[in-house]
Amino acid sequence: MNSICVFCGARDGSRPVYRDATVELGRALAREGIELVWGGGHVGLMGTVADAVLAAGGRVFGVIPVFMVERELEHRGATEMLVVDSMHTRKAAMAERAEGFIALPGGFGTLDELFEIITWGQLHIHRKPIGLLNVDGFYEPLLAMVRHMVDEGFVKRENLDLFCVGDTPEALLAAMSTWQAPVDDWVAPPLTSQQG
Template sequence: MKSICVFCGARSGTRPVYRQSAIALGKLLAEQGIELVWGGGDIGLMGIVADASLESGGRAFGVIPDFMVERELQHRGATEMVVVDSMHTRKAAMADRAEGFIALPGGYGTLDELFEILTWGQLHIHRKPIGLLNVEGFYEPLLAMVRHMVKEGFVKPENLDLFCVGDTPAALLAAMRAWRAPAGDWVPPLSPQQG
């Protein structure tokens, strides 16, 4: 993986460990020569992970919607910054640039980006690794919900393999490197009753 898109909050959260994890991830990406692809913001964990990567000699490719530039939320130190017309365009541009995806703790926007990229993986629109940085169990409630969706028949059991989970940046990157895309087609064959 030469580039990883990081989904994360425009806030830093209530505990210092979230900030520390963003710094550790940004540094690790730079140390391993992996370009950071992110939403282009300079606030919250978005700014923290970008600053850590850049300060460690890494590259940071930002994609930001024009309305955020107008509100002066754009990171000024990015290696490269692309301004786009919408949130939809932003997500597509980040996905195109990245060879993998990591979700740090975050809010609605982070989950939106995570679930869209998971859905794209399920549909085989991409075959790139997706990771959850499970900082002190942050994603445990979400993982329980996904297992519940499997149990209730809304998610196929094999789709639990669409993402990796790690407690530290190093463990997560190792799991993502070992990950292999599930085989097969997403579209099930029609049964005679459906045909």
């Protein structure tokens, strides 16, 4: 992978472990020569991951909507910054540029981006690896909910293979580097005459 899009919070979270893991991920991306693709902000973990990549000599490509630029949230040190008209355009541009995706801890926006990109993988819109950096068990409640959706028949069990989970940046990047897209026909089987 030459580029990875990182989804993460515009806040730092309540504990230093989140920032520490974000710095580790930024350094790992730079060390591996992987360009960071991210939401272009300088605040929270978004700013931290970009700063860490840049400090380690790596490249960062930001995509930010114009309304965030107007609120002075734009990271001024980005290697390259694309200003777009909307959040929808932002997500599409990041997905196009990236060869993989990692979700760090974050809030509603992070989950929105994560689940959209998982859904796109499920629908075969892309065949790129997706990783969750499970910092200090942050994603355990979410993973339990996903397993519950499987148990209740709303998600196919094989779709659990649409993403990787790792506790450290190194472990997650290693898992993503060997990931193979699951073979799955996401379309529901056609109704038979007896069902319809």
